[in-house]
Amino acid sequence: MRKLFVKGCLFDADGVLYRGSEPIEGGPEAIKQLRAKGIRVGVVTNNSTRDHESLLRKLHQLGYNFRIDEILSSAMMAAEVIASEKKNASVFVVGEQGLINELKYRGLQIITSENEKADYVVVGLDRQCTYEKLRIAMSHIRKGAKFIATNTDNTLPQSNGSFIPGAGALIAALKAAVGKEPDLICGKPSPFLYLKMLEKMNLKKDEVLFVGDRVETDIKGSVVAGIKPVLVLTGVVTRETADQVLIENKIDPEQVVVLHSIKDLPWLEFIGSLADNT
Ligand SMILES: [Mg+2]
Structure with a gap:
């Protein structure tokens, strides 16, 4: 070799x-x-469901002593890209608390209603996603918010061998509703x-x-x-x-x-x- x-x-x-x-x-x-x-x-x-602290904690608990500068998740990437494009940007999130935390760490404003103006809509895995959340996300994108996908994995394998819908399944629903591709896909297989x-x-x-x-x-x-x-x-x-x-x-x-x-x-x-x- x-x-x-x-x-x-x-x-x-x-x-x-x-x-x-x-x-x-x-x-x-x-x-x-x-x-x-x-x-x-x-x-x-x-993974877009954990913030960097939670990801490091999990790795440490399993015996992996990685440092903060040695990890990067699709949630961290989304937060970093948005913060570098627009300081204090307002973001509507279809995602879990870890993603919300990560966006907040970067000083971004999380909005939850249709009436506030969103600069960005970020979509990641959301195991509590509702039709109402997708409806508001769609409304913001139609009004000009940038559409950011954390990752497009369609399925997520579980430890018992079964699968659940991944972030990609939610992104596909929103893509169909707004009739366009995300402006940025942070996760693999994108090279970013x-x-x-x-x-x-x-x-x-x-x-x-x-x-x-x-x-x-x-x-x-x-x-x-x-x-x-x-x-x-x-x-x-x-x-x-x-x-x-x-x-x-x-x-x-x-x-x-x-x-x-x-x-x-x-x-x-x-x-x-x-x-x-x-
Ligand atoms: Mg893997």
């Missing part, structure tokens, strides 16, 4: 670092080993989340690997962003279905490193600090 030296590894969270409320076996140890080799690590997740994280960590795309469990978001997005993808089999794809799912998503299986789990990552021949090689 050709030796590929990297400075950093970026990870998806659910299905890669943990499954539901359980860490992937050997995962926390693997992250420590990568750090010990001088490889920088970061988490890039489409990857590129923002590289900027945050001051790394270049050819200096990192992206480790994910979903081909249509993690792996597809890595390829689009120009980052070497690693597919792990602790999430939604099995060894038997991996090649087929990659081909269905128009990705050459030769381009993708497939590993059973992140536990195997520190032992790959190609993992090593760029600094060691120069």
Whole structure:
């Protein structure tokens, strides 16, 4: 195998670092080993239901000692983009408390009625979404509010093996109602989340690997962003279905490193600090 030296590894969270409320076996140890080799690590997740404090708390509870500058979620990205475009912007949210908190952290004004003016409508996963919320969101977009989607995952796997509708299902409903695509999709497979994280960590795309469990978001997005993808089999794809799912998503299986789990990552021949090689 050709030796590929990297400075950093970026990870998806659910299905890669943990499954539901359980860490992937050997995962926390693997992250420590990568750090010990001088490889920088970061988490890039489409999850829009947690604010950064809650996400860090969950990672810490599962044994992963990531810092605030090493995590980026679609909720954090939405808040950052809006705050950089318009200070104190007013936002109508179809989403949960974590997303609302994240927008507030950035000094954005949350509005809840149809009568106030919204600069933005942000849509993420909302397990309490009502027809009324979608109606108000539609009204704001028709009046000129920018339509921001946190992520477009249509389904969300549950720890018992079942699925629930994801943020993408709600966004699809609103898209149909307003007759237009979102002005911005923050999450994977859009390249923005990857590129923002590289900027945050001051790394270049050819200096990192992206480790994910979903081909249509993690792996597809890595390829689009120009980052070497690693597919792990602790999430939604099995060894038997991996090649087929990659081909269905128009990705050459030769381009993708497939590993059973992140536990195997520190032992790959190609993992090593760029600094060691120069
Ligand atoms: Mg995942």
